[in-house]
Amino acid sequence: MSETYHHSFHKILNVRHLTENTFIVQLERNGLNFIPGQHLVVGKKGDKEFRQYSIYSGLNEPYFEILVREVAKGSVTPKLKKLVPGDELEINGPMGYFTLSEQRRQSHPIVMIATGTGIAPFHSWVSSFRDMNYQMIHGVRKSEEAYGNGAFRKDRFRLCTSQEINGHFHGRVTEYLKKAYFSPDSLFYLCGNSEMIFDAMEILKTKGMNTNNMFAEVYF
Numbered sequence: 447m448s449e450t451y452h453h454s455f456h457k458i459l460n461v462r463h464l465t466e467n468t469f470i471v472q473l474e475r476n477g478l479n480f481i482p483g484q485h486l487v488v489g490k491k492g493d494k495e496f497r498q499y500s501i502y503s504g505l506n507e508p509y510f511e512i513l514v515r516e517v518a519k520g521s522v523t524p525k526l527k528k529l530v531p532g533d534e535l536e537i538n539g540p541m542g543y544f545t546l547s548e549q550r551r552q553s554h555p556i557v558m559i560a561t562g563t564g565i566a567p568f569h570s571w572v573s574s575f576r577d578m579n580y581q582m583i584h585g586v587r588k589s590e591e592a593y594g595n596g597a598f599r600k601d602r603f604r605l606c607t608s609q610e611i612n613g614h615f616h617g618r619v620t621e622y623l624k625k626a627y628f629s630p631d632s633l634f635y636l637c638g639n640s641e642m643i644f645d646a647m648e649i650l651k652t653k654g655m656n657t658n659n660m661f662a663e664v665y666f
């Protein structure tokens with residue numbers, strides 16, 4: 447069965463540089479609907495290369511935002527980093543199934559686990575849904591990479607910093623998971639690089655968590 451996706455052009459409204467290599471691109475939404483957790487397939491207008499980016503902004507915002515980390519020698523991200531207001535992006539989507547139904551978020555504690563820009567879909571969830579019983583666990587190298595942490599309730603947000611001692615936990619997110627307690631009825635949502643996701647799922651399994659309650663979005 448083939449699916450057809452919406453295809454459109456969107457002007458850049460704003461670009462905010464958060465660190466030397468991470469930035470938020472804000473673009474026209476043009477009335478497009480989406481389900482928080484979905485992503486856009488994005489390329490510069492006229493370019494032939496496209497990449498996927500989770501929608502970072504919430505449902506009620508009049509724009510779309512994506513959170514991008516420039517990959518050294520990457521094909522697309524160095525070009526996105528140079529975007530300025532008025533430039534246009536070509537978009538396919540929104541698409542994807544890394545979403546959280548009302549039924550799930552009302553009946554289970556939600557544990558969100560991300561590395562780096564993998565926080566983007568969770569930022570969209572908490573910006574869109576006010577009724578979530580959640581914990582956000584974010585793994586980064588340095589605390590300057592705690593992108594968008596202002597959207598999360600302080601008592602529900604844990605920053606794991608592997609190269610600095612100024613987060614809530616010094617070490618990788620996987621080390622944090624080994625020590626943390628989770629209610630057995632928790633649903634686990636993991637987003638970021640495949641190595642972290644694989645290791646984290648193994649750790650959660652050894653803690654007795656059910657693999658049917660684990661969902662992942664792999665970035666690379």
Ligand SMILES: Cc1cc2nc3c(=O)[nH]c(=O)nc-3n(C[C@H](O)[C@H](O)[C@H](O)COP(=O)(O)OP(=O)(O)OC[C@H]3O[C@@H](n4cnc5c(N)ncnc54)[C@H](O)[C@@H]3O)c2cc1C
Binds near residue numbers: 497500513514521563
């Ligand atoms: C569903 C989905 C959602 C995504 N959402 C986001 C998002 O919100 N923000 C975001 O920044 N990226 C996101 N990505 C990754 C993104 O699509 C690109 O792969 C990434 O931006 C690199 O593109 P590039 O063309 O610059 O590098 P490429 O030329 O495609 O890749 C160069 C090399 O870098 C590796 N690589 C890719 N991404 C990274 C990374 N982040 N860090 C280190 N190495 C990497 C690749 O495996 C490859 O070996 C998502 C991917 C998927 C599948």
